[in-house]
Amino acid sequence: MDASGAGGFAERPLGYVFRPHRRGEADHEAMAAVRLGCAERDRMDPGSVVEGIPTAAELAQSCRTLDDPAEDQLLVERDGRVVGHATVRWWQERDGTWVYLHRGHLLPGHRARGVGSAMLGWAEDRVRRLVRRHGTARSAVFGANAMDGEHDATALLLQAGYRRVFSLVELELADLRRLPAVERLPPGIRLGAIGPDAFRAAWETVVDSYADVAFIEEWPFESFLDAADPTCWRAARQGERLVGAVLCVIRRRDRTVGEVEELSVRAEWRRRGLGRALLLDGLRCLREHGARSARLCTGSANPYRSYDLYESVGFRRRNEHVRYRKPMDL
Numbered sequence: 298m299d300a301s302g303a304g305g306f307a308e309r310p311l312g313y314v315f316r317p318h319r320r321g322e323a324d325h326e327a328m329a330a331v332r333l334g335c336a337e338r339d340r341m342d343p344g345s346v347v348e349g350i351p352t353a354a355e356l357a358q359s360c361r362t363l364d365d366p367a368e369d370q371l372l373v374e375r376d377g378r379v380v381g382h383a384t385v386r387w388w389q390e391r392d393g394t395w396v397y398l399h400r401g402h403l404l405p406g407h408r409a410r411g412v413g414s415a416m417l418g419w420a421e422d423r424v425r426r427l428v429r430r431h432g433t434a435r436s437a438v439f440g441a442n443a444m445d446g447e448h449d450a451t452a453l454l455l456q457a458g459y460r461r462v463f464s465l466v467e468l469e470l471a472d473l474r475r476l477p478a479v480e481r482l483p484p485g486i487r488l489g490a491i492g493p494d495a496f497r498a499a500w501e502t503v504v505d506s507y508a509d510v511a512f513i514e515e516w517p518f519e520s521f522l523d524a525a526d527p528t529c530w531r532a533a534r535q536g537e538r539l540v541g542a543v544l545c546v547i548r549r550r551d552r553t554v555g556e557v558e559e560l561s562v563r564a565e566w567r568r569r570g571l572g573r574a575l576l577l578d579g580l581r582c583l584r585e586h587g588a589r590s591a592r593l594c595t596g597s598a599n600p601y602r603s604y605d606l607y608e609s610v611g612f613r614r615r616n617e618h619v620r621y622r623k624p625m626d627l
Contacts, residue, residue, distance in 0.1 A: 310411045315419060318360065318370035318382075325353040325360065327372070327379035331402050332356075338405040340446025346548065346556045346592045347467055347618050348444065355550070359384075371419050373403070373412060380404045383416045385423050387431075388514050391507070395433040396514075396622075397424040398440035401450070413453050425627055437625045445617040459621035463512055466604070467594045468612035473555070473584040477610055479577050482533075483569045488578050491530040491542065496522065498539040499532060506561035510596070512620070529555070529582040533562070533575055540566045543579035547586055555583030557593035560603070572606055580610070594618070 309315055318324050332350050335341065343350045351359070363369045363386065373381035383401035390396060399420035403413050421439060428437045441459055443450040482488070491499050500521045507513045526546050533541035541562040548554045557579060562572045583591055593612065595603050 308411075309415050312375060313380075313407075313412055313415075314374040315415070316372050316374065317367045318372055319367055322353065322357070324372060324379070325357045328356050328382045328402075329353040331379060331382055331404055334404045335402050339444065339448075339450075341444065342467075342616050344469070344551075344554065344592070345467060345616055346554075347465055347594050347616070348442070352550075369423070371416065373407075373416065375407065380407045381412060381416060383420050385420055385427070387424075387427065391513050391515055392511070393436050395428075395431070395437040396440040397427060397437060397625075398442065399424065400442055405449075408449050413449070414457075417453060417457060425625075428625060428627065434625060434627055439623040439625060441621045441623075443619050443621065445619060451619070454621050457623070459623045461619055462622045463620050464597045465594045465618040465620070466597065466614060467592060467616040467618065468604075468607050469615045470580070470591045470610065470612045472611075473580060473589055473591060475611065476577055476580055476584075479574050480570055482574055483566070483571060485535050486533055486540070486566075486571065488531060488533055488574065491527050491532045491539075493527075495532060495539055496525060496527075499530065499542040499544070502539060502542045502563060503544070503559045503561045505563075512596070529579060529586060531575060531578045531582060533566070533571055535566075541571050541575050543575040545579040545583050545591075547583065547588055552587055553589045555580070555586075555588035555591040557591060560593075572603075573609065576606065576610060 329352055336343070336350050341350055360366045360370065369385045371383045372379050381401065381403035383399060385397065385399045387395060387397045401413065401416045401420065403416065424439060428434050439459070441454050443454060497518060500518050504516060529545035529547065531543050532539050542559065543557065544559040545555055545557050548556055557576065560572060560576055562575070580591055593607065595607070
C-alpha cells in the first residue's frame with residue numbers, strides 16, 4: 298500500500314480495476330502471488346505464526362471464514378493481473394468494542410500511485426456500511442494491522458488518522474534440543490496432560506487470565522472446542538483443581554515448528570515458578586512430537602510482561618505486529 302492522497306481518499310487510479318473476489322482457486326493463487334511479491338520489500342517473515350506468507354490453500358481456508366467473501370474482499374487488477382487485495386473482518390472485544398479490521402497488500406511496483414489510498418477508501422466505505430447494518434456505531438472503531446517492516450502501509454495509516462494502540466511481539470526458540478532444566482515444582486503441584494474432562498477448566502483458566510487485559514476478543518467455549526488440539530496441552534494441578542495451563546500445538550504447515558498458543562497461571566499461583574515449569578513441560582512435549590523449534594507471541598497490552606520468562610528459556614524476538622485504530626466516522 299502507499300501513502301499518497303492522505304488528505305482525502307483518492308479515486309481509483311487510471312488503469313486499475315477494483316473487483317470483488319469471485320474466481321475461487323484462481324483468485325486465491327493470485328492473492329498468494331501478491332503476498333509473495335510483497336515479502337522482500339515489507340520484510341515479511343515466512344515462519345511467522347501471526348502473519349507469514351500464506352499459500353493459496355491457506356488463503357482459501359481464510360476466505361471460508363468470511364461472512365460474505367465477495368463483499369468483504371477486494372482484488373485490484375492492472376492489465377488483467379491481480380496486483381493487490383484487501384479484506385475486511387470484524388469481532389467484539391470483551392469491553393463491548395466492535396473492531397472492524399481491514400488488511401491490504403499491494404505489490405511494491407504499484408505503490409506511490411494512489412492505489413493504496415483507494416484500497417483504504419474502499420475498506421472504510423465497506424466498514425461504514427457494515428456498521429450501519431449491524432447497528433454498532435456507538436462502540437465501533439476502524440482497525441488495521443501492519444508489521445514493523447511494512448513502512449509503506451504504516452505511513453499510509455498514520456497519514457489517514459490511524460494511531461498505534463498496541464502490538465504483538467513474536468519470539469522464537471530456535472532449537473528445542475537445548476531446554477533448561479525444570480526447577481522443583483511448588484509443593485502439592487503436579488503436571489500432566491489435559492483431557493476432554495478438563496477442557497472447560499483449561500478454557501476458564503485462560504479466559505480469566507485476560508480479565509485485566511485490554512483489546513481482547515470474546516472467546517466462547519464453543520470456539521475453544523472447535524479449535525481444540527490437546528496433543529501438547531499441559532496442565533498444573535493442585536489435587537483435582539487445575540491452576541495453570543499451557544496450550545502448545547504443532548503447526549500444520551511445518552510439523553517441525555511448534556507454537557505456544559497460551560500460557561496461563563491462576564493469580565494465587567503466580568511468581569512461584571509455575572509458569573516457567575509449565576512452559577518447559579509444553580516445549581518438551583512439542584519436541585517429543587517432532588518439533589525442532591517453537592514460536593509464540595505476547596501483547597504489549599499484557600500487564601504481566603512475560604518477556605523475561607520467555608527469554609529465560611531461550612526465546613528471542615523476531616517480529617513486531619502493530620495494531621492501529623481510528624474512531625468511526627459515519
